[in-house]
Amino acid sequence: MNVSVVGLGKLGLPFAFFLASYGNKVFAIDKNKKVKETIDKNIKITEPNLNTYIRKYKKNFTYSEDINILIKETNITFLVLPTPSKKDGSFSNSFVLSALKEISSSLINKKNRNHLIVITSTVSPGSCENIFIPFLKKNNLKNGKDFSLVYNPHFIAQGTTIHNLEKPDFLLIGTDSPKTKKNINKFYSSIYKNKEIFKNTNLKEGEISKISINSYITTKISFANYISELCEKIEGADAQVVLDVIGEDKRIRHSYLKIGTKFSGPCFPRDNLALKNFSNKKKVNALIPTMNDKINSLQTDRIIAILKKIMKKEKKPDIGILGLTYKTDTNLINNSQGDDLIKLIKKNKINYNKINIFDKFLDEHDIKKYDKEMVYIKNLNFFLKRSTIIFMMYKDDTIKIKNKSFGKQKKYFIDCWRSFNSIPKPFKLISPGKQNNI
Numbered sequence: 001m002n003v004s005v006v007g008l009g010k011l012g013l014p015f016a017f018f019l020a021s022y023g024n025k026v027f028a029i030d031k032n033k034k035v036k037e038t039i040d041k042n043i044k045i046t047e048p049n050l051n052t053y054i055r056k057y058k059k060n061f062t063y064s065e066d067i068n069i070l071i072k073e074t075n076i077t078f079l080v081l082p083t084p085s086k087k088d089g090s091f092s093n094s095f096v097l098s099a100l101k102e103i104s105s106s107l108i109n110k111k112n113r114n115h116l117i118v119i120t121s122t123v124s125p126g127s128c129e130n131i132f133i134p135f136l137k138k139n140n141l142k143n144g145k146d147f148s149l150v151y152n153p154h155f156i157a158q159g160t161t162i163h164n165l166e167k168p169d170f171l172l173i174g175t176d177s178p179k180t181k182k183n184i185n186k187f188y189s190s191i192y193k194n195k196e197i198f199k200n201t202n203l204k205e206g207e208i209s210k211i212s213i214n215s216y217i218t219t220k221i222s223f224a225n226y227i228s229e230l231c232e233k234i235e236g237a238d239a240q241v242v243l244d245v246i247g248e249d250k251r252i253r254h255s256y257l258k259i260g261t262k263f264s265g266p267c268f269p270r271d272n273l274a275l276k277n278f279s280n281k282k283k284v285n286a287l288i289p290t291m292n293d294k295i296n297s298l299q300t301d302r303i304i305a306i307l308k309k310i311m312k313k314e315k316k317p318d319i320g321i322l323g324l325t326y327k328t329d330t331n332l333i334n335n336s337q338g339d340d341l342i343k344l345i346k347k348n349k350i351n352y353n354k355i356n357i358f359d360k361f362l363d364e365h366d367i368k369k370y371d372k373e374m375v376y377i378k379n380l381n382f383f384l385k386r387s388t389i390i391f392m393m394y395k396d397d398t399i400k401i402k403n404k405s406f407g408k409q410k411k412y413f414i415d416c417w418r419s420f421n422s423i424p425k426p427f428k429l430i431s432p433g434k435q436n437n438i
Contacts, residue, residue: 001187004028004070004077006099007121008035010047010266011154012080014161015120017053019078020060022191027062027070036063046331046361049162067099071106076116076187078152083121089273090124093131100132104139107146116183118150122271125207125278128174148180151206155213158266159329170197174206211278214271215289220256221263222295228259228433229302239433240418259418259433261337261393262299264326269296269335300340303391303416304348306430309438310389310412316353319345320387323394324359324370331361333370337416338393342371358383360396384411390427392416401427412438 001024005016008030020026030036038045039061042054054061064070070077079099083091096119107115117136119128128151133143141147151174156164171188175181181200189195201209224243231239240259247254263269272289279286311317326336333339342355356375357367367376377383380399384390385406392399395417403424413420413427423429430436 001025001076001190002027002074003187004074005080006030006067006070006077006103007080007082007095008032009080009082010158011120011156011161013039013045014047014050014053015078015080015154015165017050017057017061018162018165019191020057021053023060025060025062025073027064027073029064029067029070033065039063046159046329047161048159048329053162067102068106068109071103071110071115075113076118076184077103078118078120080120083123085270085273089270089277091122091127091270091274093123093127096121096123096127096132097135100135101139104136104141107141108139110146112145114145115147116150116180116187117147118152118184120152120154122153122210122267122274123151123207124274125204125211127207128203129176144177144179148175148177148183149203150175150180150184151203151210152184153206153210157327158332159327168192168197170199172199172201172206172209174201174203174209176202208278211271211275214268215275215292217256218263218268218272218292218296219288221260221268222292224257224260225262225295225299231433232302232435235435237434259416259431260395261303261416262296262340264336264340266332269293300337300344302432303341303414304344304350306414306432306436306438307345307350307389307391308348311350313438314388316351317388318354318356318386319350319352320356320358320383320390322358322383322390322392322399323396324357324367325361325394327394328396328398329361331366333362333366336393338391339370341391341393342374356383356387381406388412390414392419395419 003019003024003026005012005026005028008028016026016028039054042051045051079096081095081099086092128149133149136147173184185198227242228239231237243257246252247257272292276286276289321338324333324338326332354375356377358377358380364376367374381404389412391414393416401423406426408426411427413423414430416432418431
């Protein structure tokens with residue numbers, strides 16, 4: 001089938017080639033002209049498997065700078081565009097509306113063809129019915145005749161985007177028309193053989209479901225962090241054991257009940273705030289998402305408290321941040337756990353010598369662009385030798401610390417994700433979620 005994709009960013013590019021991998025002819029456009037060069041030259045991308053998909057399915061992909069070609073050649077257009085958060089927590093629709101304006105001009109020449117417009121971007125509840133459809137109608141298009149709207153956000157995490165698209169827990173498809181539902185379900189039936197994963201809702205239900213799911217996950221993370229902090233105050237109690245017991249209950253399960261840092265990344269924090277904003281507008285008490293955000297904002301303070309205890313014994317140490325991105329297999333730094341820690345170290349005026357960074361998914365250019373004061377170290381062992389106090393800021397099971405000579409000076413390794421049961425000398429392992437003697 002011929003389909004079009006508007007937006008080739010961190011989700012759009014993998015999604016376009018995911019569709020191409022199932023034999024669809026994909027026509028795509030993006031305002032960033034460098035994307036074409038990335039595709040043509042298959043420039044290395046951090047997202048796992050994406051370069052392989054580009055190489056294998058490039059024959060099914062056409063890049064265009066003219067949206068008229070996309071509309072002319074296809075009957076389904078997926079909008080995979082950013083919806084930045086506004087100050088009140090709601091999402092900006094500016095990029096989506098800009099694309100819809102261009103699409104509506106093209107659709108005028110395809111009257112009565114009922115083009116399927118699929119919004120995959122996360123939007124505030126009510127956007128499809130109250131903003132997008134009226135906007136298209138103002139451009140002389142008839143709903144259900146010239147176009148039909150679908151809300152179809154994907155639940156992916158950067159670093160596992162291709163895997164999440166290939167094996168989703170479910171597929172959220174929001175429509176207000178039985179005919180549109182039938183058409184979009186038919187399209188996805190050629191990709192997903194298990195129809196039970198199709199969760200069909202109306203547009204409003206789909207919009208509410210998207211942000212509610214992510215907000216609920218932040219509730220589990222917040223609860224896990226609460227138990228972790230509680231056990232740190234109780235001698236002989238280990239939060240890792242407690243959370244494992246809790247997760248055995250079939251009503252709860254283990255997912256996201258882990259020792260860790262604050263929740264971050266491009267989805268959880270903003271979807272949680274978006275639900276809070278939507279609740280407030282509807283005059284419904286938003287206590288749960290509000291407290292999730294508040295609890296989350298306190299998590300790095302717990303790490304700073306550990307650092308302050310160590311600083312009573314150390315003078316101007318070299319601090320090491322092991323993992324500056326928000327997770328493995330991505331290069332996103334902004335508002336990550338490591339980013340938050342560095343900001344609080346500076347805010348608290350911690351008297352350190354320098355801050356060393358080790359992250360396999362970043363290079364020296366990334367670090368200098370982020371903060372010129374940071375010292376990028378490419379080799380893990382050299383990073384460990386050069387750092388006195390090390391914070392492991394995201395979970396990475398590939399990190400191994402072997403019995404090498406790291407000198408005799410005492411070092412501190414704060415394993416924020418409980419990745420290690422033991423660690424060689426001269427490191428002292430500090431594990432959040434239980435009492436530690438520092």
